[in-house]
Amino acid sequence: MQSHKKSAGPVVVIALFLAYLLLPLLLTFLYSAFTQWTELLPQGFTLRYYAEAFADTAFLISVLRTVAISILPVLISILAMLLVMYVVVVYHPGWEGVVQVLCTIPYALQGIILAISVLSLYSGLPLPFSNRILMLTGTYCVLVLPYVYRGIRNSLNTIRADRLIEAAELLGAGKLQAYLRVIVPNLRSGITVSALLGMAVLFGDFVVVNIIGGSYYETAQMHLYKILFRSGQLSSAVIVVLFAVTLLISGAVFYQTGKGKRS
Amino acid sequence: MAYIEFEQITKSFGASKVLQGIDLAVQKGQMITLLGPSGCGKSTLLRCLAGLESVDGGRILLDGEDITQKSAKSRNIGMVFQQYSLFPNMTAAENIAFGLTLQKRPGAEVRTMVAEAIEMVELGGKEDALPRQLSGGQQQRVALARSLVLRPKVLLLDEPLSAIDAKLRKSLQLRIKEIQRTLGITCIFVTHDQDEALMMSDVIHLFHDGRIEQSGKPIELYTGPRTRFAAEFIGNYNLLEPETFAALTGTQGAQAIAIRPEAIDIVTEAPAHDDQFYVLPAVAESYIPHGNVLRYTLYVGDVKLHADVLFRSFKVFREHQPVFLVVEKRNCLPVGDSPA
Amino acid sequence: MQNKLQRHRYLLALVPFALIVLVFELVPLCTVVLRSFLPEGQFGFTLAHYADIFSKKLYRDAVLNSVLIALFSSIIGIVLAFFGAGAACRAGAGTRRVFMSVLNMTSNFAGIPLAFAYIILLGGSGVLVLLGKQLGVAALAGYNVYSFSGLLLIYVYFQVPVATILLIPSFDALHKEWRESVSLLGGGSVVYWLRVGIPVLLPSLLGTLSILFSNAIAAYATAYALLGGNFSLLPIRISEQFAGDVVQHKEFGSALAVVLMLLMVAAAAINAHILKKNTKEGL
Secondary structure (H helix, E strand, O other): OHHHHHHHHHHHHHHHHHHHHHHHHHHHHHHHHEEEOOOOOOEEEOOHHHHHHHHOHHHHHHHHHHHHHHHHHHHHHHHHHHHHHHHHHHHOHHHHHHHHHHHHHHHHHHHHHHHHHHHHHHOOOOOOOOOHHHHHHHHHHHHHHHHHHHHHHHHHHHOOHHHHHHHHHHOOOOHHHHHHHHHHHHHHHHHHHHHHHHHHHHHOOOHHHHHHHOOOOOOHHHHHHHHOOOOHHHHHHHHHHHHHHHHHHHHHHHHHHHHHHHO | OOOEEEEEEEEEEOOEEEEEEEEEEEOOOOEEEEEOOOOOOHHHHHHHHHOOOOOOEEEEEEOOEEOOOOOHHHOOEEEEOOOOOOOOOOOHHHHHHHHHHHOOOOHHHHHHHHHHHHHHOOOOOOOOOOHHHOOHHHHHHHHHHHHHOOOOOEEEEEOOOOOOOHHHHHHHHHHHHHHHHHHOOEEEEEEOOHHHHHHHOOEEEEEEOOEEEEEEOHHHHHHOOOEHHHHHHOOOOEEEOHHHHHHHHOOOOOOEEEEOHHHEEEEOOOOOOOOOEEEEEEEEEEEEEEOOEEEEEEEEOOEEEEEEEEOOOOOOOOOOEEEEEEEEHHHEEEEEOOOO | OHHHHHHOHHHHHHHHHHHHHHHHHHHHHHHHHHHOOOOOOOOOOOOHHHHHHHHOHHHHHHHHHHHHHHHHHHHHHHHHHHHHHHHHHHOOHHHHHHHHHHHHHHOOOOHHHHHHHHHHHHOOOOHHHHHHHHHOOHHHHOOOOOOHHHHHHHHHHHHHHHHHHHHHHHHHOOOHHHHHHHHHOOOOHHHHHHHHHHHHHHHHHHHHHHHHHHHHHOOOHHHHHHHOOOOOOHHHHHHHHOOOOOOOOHHHHHHHHHHHHHHHHHHHHHHHHHHHHHHHHOO
16 A cells, blocks of 8 residues: 555656756757746747858768767777787686776766866977877777776676687687677677767767867857857757767667667 | 596685596597586686696696697687687588688688588577577587587587586486487596486586585486585485494494485385384484485484475375484495595 | 797787876886876975975975865765666566666766866856746855855766766665565665665775765866866966977976876775775674
């Protein structure tokens, strides 16, 4: 009889949460779609701010820059992680701890510390070290390491990589062969999740690109900051667009992990 | 010269000595079993033979060749694991073909050999199934075919049927035995299930704490355990301390005595005296049906004994019924504390 | 000799990872720590930078503000998340799915967009402010979002989804039977949570608290967008030391960064200590 009482409670709490969490999003969307909001309710529905946003070449180019700088670090990190995991899974399982620590440090220390540590060290040095794009790419590689590590490590654990390697070896495969033909094909879902998570993180980053990129490389988030106080509605439109992209990416992650769980 | 020889194999994991000087010989074409409780070292010995673990000391010889330092992939030894370890991204046929494709054999040859292997394990129709679409028993048969198709010198099976339900286990045991006989392949089987060992092996090696406690044919091991541990592990022996046995029968020995439950006859009247037999007055207490056998718990004084009686008629001894136990003297086996 | 080299050839696979980690993670971090002890522009050893941090009001405030906002937002966040996770685990499958989707969605809404959304909400001509003016609620009408409390509100907003998502698996692990046993033994809700629920959840709660604290104390984008350099916070002050192309205070900035790292480590250590004390006594 207690459960009947309980069934109303959680729904109410969740409803409150949903209202609290969705309100700012809703407001931003409304702000982007109406010309005035001096009264209680907004007036003048229009999509012209979206048109303005998409017509703004500076914005479009900044988005392109964001995409460009987000793809390469993710690919590099995934490749590096696959290679490291080859050594750890096949030869030295004991080194797993070290790899885990190294991949958790960026998650703990976060963007600000990573950014200034790289900048302070390399900005005074001669090229190629002081090249901002290089610094940015490298820092981004480190920034996504925790996510790439988690994605691939979880996949390896699920398929019991150690046992598969043994079976493959007994069937005559060399160590590298075993890894490439048996392990890696089964990591597809882990790699996809890592890639998507990594890209979502980089897409939304501001601190690293602001500190290292500065005025050298203006990404979407930096462009947003520039126009933030210029026009409220335009900024809102840009925010909605960027958020939609991030949602698409995380939605894909959700879908992919759900697929993995169902199979 | 035996086909496989283990010479003084020692292996430790950290501080624990898992194998303490194992000497073992396996003849070609035999199916031998390493039997023992968990943690006694039997799986470790198997993995050393496969090359998945290194040995700390000793030599392993296969067909006259010292393979102690050889890598796992070049030993030409097949292994089937408890957890099947099928490659999840490949179909049954692709799993079976894996070793063959590594040998770069022509496609037609691979297809023929795979088809033969599938037929041998009776998995026709399941060639294109993925591991997750197959039952435990089917997956294990794919694992078996995958190893056998390469015609290995030795086939190792590490508790392959422990994860499979009881009913299916029986038929798989028979099938494995059949395949082994047909191919004449040397097999080493590891299990903790003594019924499985008794049924499948030509020779059983009983492991205890990293050493071989006793070796012999199944019948020998079953009817003639030489140590206390062997008597406790194989069958359901009654184990009596020397003093207890002396109190019951008047014969004092130095060693404990083991008696098989089916060697004890239960009768309602005391038989005539016979030098070959002990006759003990007892009280029947309870019984448990065990397949086609009634397992009785009886008390001689305050000494508990188990006796197995074939369930031939509806005659059953009641609780507290006084009876007589008749045991042949030669079925009272003295067992030592440690292997001689 | 040749054989030994050949056998260790696989170690080459470590090179890309090692390069990335060394060049962009380990060496820069070590440099920061070392540089914090260097006097500006010279070689030597000094604790002057650390002394400055705690003697100059500007930087003392930065440390204090950062710690306070991280502490408050984490605690408020985890309390809210506690109820949220509890509700999620008791709710039906459909409601829970919707809740999880929204949580995942809004955990991506942070940084500059979030600051802007709260400006729309509570800024000078924000929706709630206008509402307050209309209804005559002074607290809302005169609210200044460009303040500590405004920042706190925003920080709580991004802590809540993260914390809830982290806590839900632990709540799931609470066996229904424990609750039932407590009521059979005569205890109610409060007794259950105080004596069974919270002690069992303690490791997870503390771990999440640690993550929340680190998140908040190192957060940059939101504070930057809302307050710029007007409000003293550690991450902002740190970035200021490296802002110029010509004039950089690398050594001082490094010291500030080390202080930030120490604060995060301290939080984690305190958590671990509390956990150890509680698990030794209770369980």
